Amino acid sequence: MSAQIPVPQVGFPKIYQVIRNNLCAACGGCEAICPMQAATVQLYDEANYDKFTPTVAEPSVVKLFSEISREDNYCAHRDCYIDCDACVVCSNCLACQRICPVLDGFPGDDEFDNIIEQKVGKSSLHGQDGAAVTGILKSLFEKGEIDAALSITRNADWETEVVILTNADEVSSVGGTKYTYDPVISKLREALEKYEKIAVVGTPCQAHAASLLRENLTDKIKLVIGLICMESFTYDDMGGNIIPSILGLNIKEVHKLDFAKGKFVALTETSDEPTTVPIKEIAPLARKPCHHCLDYTSYYADISVGSVGSPDGWSTIFVRSQTGKEYLDKVEGMEYHEKPIFMDIVVKLAAQKHKNNAWDFRKFKEDVWAGKEWIPEEHST
Numbered sequence: 001m002s003a004q005i006p007v008p009q010v011g012f013p014k015i016y017q018v019i020r021n022n023l024c025a026a027c028g029g030c031e032a033i034c035p036m037q038a039a040t041v042q043l044y045d046e047a048n049y050d051k052f053t054p055t056v057a058e059p060s061v062v063k064l065f066s067e068i069s070r071e072d073n074y075c076a077h078r079d080c081y082i083d084c085d086a087c088v089v090c091s092n093c094l095a096c097q098r099i100c101p102v103l104d105g106f107p108g109d110d111e112f113d114n115i116i117e118q119k120v121g122k123s124s125l126h127g128q129d130g131a132a133v134t135g136i137l138k139s140l141f142e143k144g145e146i147d148a149a150l151s152i153t154r155n156a157d158w159e160t161e162v163v164i165l166t167n168a169d170e171v172s173s174v175g176g177t178k179y180t181y182d183p184v185i186s187k188l189r190e191a192l193e194k195y196e197k198i199a200v201v202g203t204p205c206q207a208h209a210a211s212l213l214r215e216n217l218t219d220k221i222k223l224v225i226g227l228i229c230m231e232s233f234t235y236d237d238m239g240g241n242i243i244p245s246i247l248g249l250n251i252k253e254v255h256k257l258d259f260a261k262g263k264f265v266a267l268t269e270t271s272d273e274p275t276t277v278p279i280k281e282i283a284p285l286a287r288k289p290c291h292h293c294l295d296y297t298s299y300y301a302d303i304s305v306g307s308v309g310s311p312d313g314w315s316t317i318f319v320r321s322q323t324g325k326e327y328l329d330k331v332e333g334m335e336y337h338e339k340p341i342f343m344d345i346v347v348k349l350a351a352q353k354h355k356n357n358a359w360d361f362r363k364f365k366e367d368v369w370a371g372k373e374w375i376p377e378e379h380s381t
């Protein structure tokens with residue numbers, strides 16, 4: 001007869017409501033902090049869904065293991081039938097709910113009230129826009145200011161992987177924007193075990209989670225670089241629909257993707273002409289949490305970087321904390337444009353994101369933190 005594993009009698013942490021209501025950004029923060037490895041970001045898998053696994057119907061979601069199902073000796077946590085003592089479930093320590101960016105909320109309508117400095121900048125390296133992110137990371141590695149940086153790399157099919165960079169030479173290989181999404185912050189779990197001075201690069205939701213982890217868990221996160229972000233896509237939609245069907249391209253031939261002047265743009269090896277589609281035709285395909293996201297410019301980052309508001313080949317840079325200023329002041333090899341950022345367009349697009357994705361996140365927070373069940377209202381998107 002098999003040994004009985006004690007099942008903790010616990011409730012769900014509040015991230016449960018985030019996950020269940022399709023609000024989870026899949027940033028990976030809960031996976032990074034969970035001492036039990038009970039919260040994990042996984043590709044959605046219909047076959048493994050069960051009643052003990054709150055999840056949403058989208059690739060890249062958090063599965064939260066709160067109980068072990070023992071029917072027919074099947075354990076849903078590890079997807080196995082062998083009894084073992086290693087199988088652990090949520091102990092209700094509540095750490096995850098302190099670092100979840102959705103539970104923390106979003107910036108108000110004025111996303112620009114914490115900017116200390118704004119610059120149009122570029123490095124001499126290769127990147128998406130001005131290669132500012134690549135330039136900042138490279139210089140900080142060279143000066144010994146950081147010993148690790150979380151970034152995303154891709155293969156010829158634009159399949160992505162979160163990587164921990166550990167030296168200046170590796171930085172150039174990850175430049176360029178991937179418009180698909182990966183749970184970058186999950187990788188912090190490994191980085192925190194091995195490194196002492198970590199930089200994180202990520203979308204606003206990821207930058208927010210990283211800053212909450214720094215506040216609540218660790219002083220090893222030295223710098224948070226947030227990208228400006230209107231939306232992101234699942235690989236199924238980007239690689240299986242947008243590139244091959246909507247743009248009619250072979251993904252292996254695409255060497256750059258971009259959003260510019262109202263269009264989604266693909267540059268290929270085989271043509272001098274870009275292939276484009278109006279953004280409004282693909283925006284509805286963005287991941288579900290992106291339709292509830294009210295952070296355009298990475299409000300919670302130390303330094304935010306984007307393209308909007310700067311000339312082609314340059315980066316828009318917002319410094320938002322003293323930490324960000326200290327690190328940027330140490331960076332060598334950056335060139336700054338004499339003209340300022342064209343803020344009208346940045347403010348306009350931030351307002352557009354807030355309008356399109358409007359929902360009452362304050363009421364959500366109030367209800368969830370008061371222990372009430374949140375009832376979703378009608379949503380515009």
Ligand SMILES: Cc1cc2nc3c(=O)[nH]c(=O)nc-3n(C[C@H](O)[C@H](O)[C@H](O)COP(=O)(O)OP(=O)(O)OC[C@H]3O[C@@H](n4cnc5c(N)ncnc54)[C@H](O)[C@@H]3O)c2cc1C
Pocket residue numbers: 126127128129130131132133134135150151152153174175176177178179180181182184201202203227228229230231232233259305306307308315316
């Ligand atoms: C999903 C997404 C949407 C964006 N939308 C906008 C927008 O609407 N307006 C705007 O102005 N800018 C947007 N950006 C930012 C823009 O595309 C550039 O990333 C930014 O300007 C930095 O350019 P750079 O030349 O300095 O970066 P580079 O020097 O090329 O470095 C880019 C860095 O970003 C990291 N990275 C790339 N893709 C991802 C990803 N999916 N998730 C996490 N990290 C990643 C790379 O690992 C690298 O470290 C978006 C970025 C992403 C990832």
Ligand code: SF4
Pocket residue numbers: 013030033034035036037038039064089090091092093094095096097
């Ligand atoms: S409450 Fe604690 S143990 Fe449970 S999922 Fe969250 S971090 Fe993990």
Ligand code: SF4
Pocket residue numbers: 015018019023024025026027028029030031041062096099100101102103209
């Ligand atoms: S911390 Fe991130 S991955 Fe976890 S529930 Fe919140 S949004 Fe989702």
Ligand code: SF4
Pocket residue numbers: 025181203204205206229230231232287289290293294295
């Ligand atoms: S819009 Fe960008 S920041 Fe917001 S949830 Fe989507 S990927 Fe994250």
